[in-house]
Each structure stands twice: as structure tokens, then as C-alpha cells.
Amino acid sequence: MAHGASRAVFSCACFYTNNIFIEQYQIHVRFTDEQQFTQEYHQALQSRGCCTPEKFAQVLEMVKKEVERRMKLGEESIQRKSEISLHYKPLHPELYVLQESFLAAEFLEAVHFCQSPHASLDGLLNFLDSIPGKRIYRLPVFVPQFCKDFVEELENFERSSLAKGRPNTMNNYGVLLNELGLDDAFITPLREKYLWPLASVLYPDWGGSCLDSHKAFVVQYSLDKDLDLSCHYDNSEVTLNVSLGKEFTDGNLYFSEMREIPANERRYTEVEHLIGQGILHRGQQIHGALPITSGERWNLIIWMRASLVRNKLCPMCDKEPRLIQTVGQGDGFTVTDKEVRAETVDVCAVL
Ligand SMILES: [Fe+2]
Numbered sequence: 478m479a480h481g482a483s484r485a486v487f488s489c490a491c492f493y494t495n496n497i498f499i500e501q502y503q504i505h506v507r508f509t510d511e512q513q514f515t516q517e518y519h520q521a522l523q524s525r526g527c528c529t530p531e532k533f534a535q536v537l538e539m540v541k542k543e544v545e546r547r548m549k550l551g552e553e554s555i556q557r558k559s560e561i562s563l564h565y566k567p568l569h570p571e572l573y574v575l576q577e578s579f580l581a582a583e584f585l586e587a588v589h590f591c592q593s594p595h596a597s598l599d600g601l602l603n604f605l606d607s608i609p610g611k612r613i614y615r616l617p618v619f620v621p622q623f624c625k626d627f628v629e630e631l632e633n634f635e636r637s638s639l640a641k642g643r644p645n646t647m648n649n650y651g652v653l654l655n656e657l658g659l660d661d662a663f664i665t666p667l668r669e670k671y672l673w674p675l676a677s678v679l680y681p682d683w684g685g686s687c688l689d690s691h692k693a694f695v696v697q698y699s700l701d702k703d704l705d706l707s708c709h710y711d712n713s714e715v716t717l718n719v720s721l722g723k724e725f726t727d728g729n730l731y732f733s734e735m736r737e738i739p740a741n742e743r744r745y746t747e748v749e750h751l752i753g754q755g756i757l758h759r760g761q762q763i764h765g766a767l768p769i770t771s772g773e774r775w776n777l778i779i780w781m782r783a784s785l786v787r788n789k790l791c792p793m794c795d796k797e798p799r800l801i802q803t804v805g806q807g808d809g810f811t812v813t814d815k816e817v818r819a820e821t822v823d824v825c826a827v828l
């Protein structure tokens with residue numbers, strides 16, 4: 478479903494306080510006010526090398542800025558999107574509408590199998606590589622020509638002087654595909670027609686058959702930008718991560734257990750990510766990307782959300798979500814029209 482201007486969108490209140498990543502000290506923090514922050518993180522930050530009052534003040538400033546950025550995110554994103562649609566000249570305008578010719582034959586075969594009357598998980602495994610016991614699956618998604626043209630398009634956009642948003646709190650470089658105008662005719666049909674059948678066979682227990690929204694972005698790694706991606710989990714039920722190129726060495730993805738398994742009990746498996754291939758995984762499976770050692774890497778990430786799952790439990794705060802109506806894309810939570818009007822949100826009553 479496209480995020481039309483008239484449709485109410487929601488984030489969980491935790492978006493404005495939780496999961497703020499401080500890269501320098503490799504820690505996720507929560508911020509409600511200075512006193513809480515100092516009490517909760519002064520020691521932890523000190524033990525990670527943040528050991529002077531000046532350094533602590535710097536961190537505090539950074540955290541406050543991030544909270545401010547999140548508050549303004551929806552509005553600024555709408556603004557950027559409208560500027561882009563007015564002033565950006567695509568290099569490859571044909572890429573903005575999904576065509577079956579962009580998709581790898583293996584991908585189409587797997588999707589057709591999932592749509593057939595004899596679809597089953599066992600049968601589908603003949604069409605994909607799977608990491609034993611991890612529920613991580615890999616298959617070609619796009620043909621090489623598409624990957625090349627798409628990266629060229631993104632580079633063309635990067636060169637433009639138009640304002641750009643950050644993909645998420647952990648990736649500093651990349652492109653938000655919604656702002657570039659790729660949601661309605663590209664990512665949405667990709668999710669609805671192709672990814673939905675795959676996810677409903679692979680992850681029925683994670684809302685795979687009711688993935689009703691997404692956030693899609695491209696992240697960029699190079700020696701002078703982000704090199705790697707620390708261990709984390711996604712704000713999604715199911716994630717697709719496609720390697721688009723260009724040339725790079727190392728930088729494998731690694732996966733561990735689901736987020737509820739304590740850190741000292743986790744084991745990690747590296748997964749090689751080849752150009753054109755996509756990796757499907759549950760959003761809440763801990764993962765990261767090892768550093769690249771040369772070249773430049775672009776990855777398309779689609780965080781797919783199932784409102785039926787997240788309306789019960791917000792994956793980012795692990796509680797029943799406290800919904801806050803916002804603008805822009807929101808985070809995939811829903812309420813009924815009646816509740817929007819009443820402005821009282823009892824999520825349990827919705828389900
Ligand atoms: Fe991720």
C-alpha cells in the first residue's frame with residue numbers, strides 16, 4: 478500500500494527516546510532527559526573510553542541532536558521528497574517503474590513456485606541457498622544490468638545538490654528510496670507481487686503473509702564513508718538486503734541468533750553477499766556487516782513490516798506500542814479509522 482498523504486501513519490513513542498546509537502562508543506542508548514541519561518550511561522560510557530566531562534558533554538549533545546532530528550524527520554522527509562520530485566532529473570527514468578525484466582530468472586521461478594498450489598517450504602528450498610538452522614535465505618534478485626543502472630542512478634542523485642536524508646541511525650551514507658520517488662511504482666509492487674509470496678512461505682510466523690508496509694533505502698560503504706555496520710537488529714519483521722555492487726573486497730554479512738538470546742550465548746555465521754543477490758532474514762535476527770577493505774559497496778535494504786505483528790509488540794522497545802501519529806512514512810503501525818478520529822488508541826481492541 479502506498480503511503481498516501483491522507484492516510485494516518487504512526488510511530489511508537491520509543492522512536493523518540495530509544496535505540497540511539499553512539500558509534501564512537503559502540504553503544505545503543507535511551508534518552509528521556511539529562512538526569513536519566515547521566516544515571517543510566519555515565520559509567521557505561523566511561524568504561525568505553527568516554528572518560529572526561531567534555532567527552533560526556535559531547536555525547537550528550539549528539540544524543541539530543543539525534544532526538545531533535547527524529548522529531549522533525551517526517552516533515553523534513555516530505556519536504557525533501559517534494560523538492561526532489563520538482564527538481565531532480567533522473568538519469569534512467571525507466572528504472573522508476575518495476576519491470577519483470579529487472580528481475581533474475583531464479584527469483585521469478587522461486588516466486589512462481591510460492592504462488593503455485595504445491596508451494597511448500599521444503600519445495601522452496603530447491604530454489605534458494607539457505608543457512609542451516611538460521612532461517613536466512615539467499616537468491617539472485619536482480620539482473621546485472623539493472624544493478625549497474627540503478628547504482629548509476631543513485632550516484633547521479635548523490636551528485637545533485639538536493640537535500641538528502643540519512644538511511645537510518647546507523648548508516649550515514651545512502652539514499653531513502655521513498656524520497657527519490659521509488660516507492661509507489663517500484664518498491665511497493667516488488668513487495669506486494671514478489672516478496673510477499675516468498676515471505677509468506679518462509680516466515681508465516683513473522684507476518685510474512687501480511688507484510689503491509691515497508692521502509693526502503695540504499696546504504697553505501699566505502700573507505701572514506703561507512704566501512705561496516707555494527708551488530709544490530711532491524712525495525713522490520715522481514716528484511717531483504719540486495720547487493721547492488723560496485724566492486725569491493727570483504728565486507729561479508731554476519732548473522733547471529735534472534736535478539737532475545739543474550740549476547741554471551743550468540744554464535745555468528747558469515748554469509749557471503751554476491752552482486753545481484755538478495756538475503757532474506759527476520760528483522761529481529763542480530764546481524765551486521767564486516768568492514769570492506771577496498772572499493773565501494775551499495776546495498777538495497779527493504780524493511781518489510783506487518784502491522785498485525787507490530788501492533789501487538791513494538792520490536793524496538795519490546796512493549797505494546799504507544800502510538801504517536803506522525804507524518805511521512807511512519808513505522809508500519811496501524812489503527813482503525815474510528816480510533817484515529819477518537820484519538821484514543823487501544824491496539825488490543827483493533828486485533
Ligand atoms: Fe540491518
Ligand SMILES: [Zn+2]
Nearest residue numbers: 489491791794
Ligand atoms: Zn516501541
